[in-house]
Amino acid sequence: MKVIVQEQAFDPYKETSAYEREHVPVGKHGAVVTFVGTMRDFNDGHDVTTMYLEHYPNMTERHIEQVCQEALDKWDVDDALVLHRYGEMTIGDPIVLVAVWSAHRAHAFDACRYIINYLKERAPFWKRESTQAGEQRWVEHNTEDPGVNSQGAKQRSA
Amino acid sequence: MKVIVQEQAFDPYKETSAYEREHVPVGKHGAVVTFVGTMRDFNDGHDVTTMYLEHYPNMTERHIEQVCQEALDKWDVDDALVLHRYGEMTIGDPIVLVAVWSAHRAHAFDACRYIINYLKERAPFWKRESTQAGEQRWVEHNTEDPGVNSQGAKQRSA
């Protein structure tokens, strides 16, 4: 299990490949689920151009590690990788990667979803957006309920 | 939406990156979920060395496309990519990739899971394994219930 919080941009798919090649035994897992969160150009109806992501150093790593450990305790997971950026970012940039390796598809999905949901709920990060109008504002809440696990049909969980 | 059934090996993360770069607008989706199924070295207690995956050409593509279309109808999905191999493969090889782009994390997870579950139920592929003892056998059923969507704790859904 590895948790990295870093300022520099990353390619989530290269990172997943590299981690798997270096750390995950071949032929054991059978199922890999990844979640990548990227920066959108809109939020709550505003046109966003750039974003600054503040964090609480060390507390972020500690709480992401706790969430990963909970997922490893709850499900049959072989390994997990989490990368999360902070600092300045621009539209389309990957913000977070969660990758989970398991022998069981259902466990890989459940664990990956658990990690991103509770990371969003507990890891101390704060988004400050800059809009096209030059305005800066702290994002007050994430647009999706962090605990959401619905199998719901087309309904925006705004 | 793109569905490819091919004999040659593929790198699921390079394919996801390339598809996103070429087909998915920057800054619109916010959430990407991928599922990668790889060949395990064991199945039902047998030590497996190689596998041959037979398919029904054209029927496979048609049914994977149907499943993807159902997911696109059910959830807010921007785009989806499915790659599935057939033919000879060895341990660790990726067999299937399902990638889903959405503005909403919950929708990306639900749609990706729906596609892989129903692909496994309906796409006409058949696995024939070769064990270390030199024995060949058709796999009678996938080890996981294709419809499984449980949030269950540590329980092998064998």
Place this chain on the structure above:
Amino acid sequence: MKITVRYFANMRDRMGRAEESVALTDGGVTVEELWAKVSPNAPLPTNVLIAVNMEYTDAAHPLKDGDEVAFFPPVTGG
């Protein structure tokens, strides 16, 4: 009418052939009746899957000229 019949995986092993063309004189023949013709000595296995023109169906499905019928075991892809 002429029907193309295809067998996959263990159904091909069992039948000893991958594909055949079957001529049927009368219309309205079902998949089950076709099976009795291609396999006179063994009933249709209970867990076999049937596709007509690449869509899943059941043994009561009536056939028409040019149909492609496939018999195969439960699928194990993904």
Place this chain on the structure above:
Amino acid sequence: MKITVRYFANMRDRMGRAEESVALTDGGVTVEELWAKVSPNAPLPTNVLIAVNMEYTDAAHPLKDGDEVAFFPPVTGG
């Protein structure tokens, strides 16, 4: 005893500082009492989150020498 106090995001904007060191004479002081000292004119905002030594807690948490207390708004990462 000495407490390090940290403010993040809009709480830092509001306080006009990111961090300060506060000396408290008596033991058993709670986070709420610390807040009254660092912000005598405004009550603790209702939606503020509190961490002591990087673990979430509430305003009734008693402090000890060397603790690091942080005040911040609901998190918006991921």
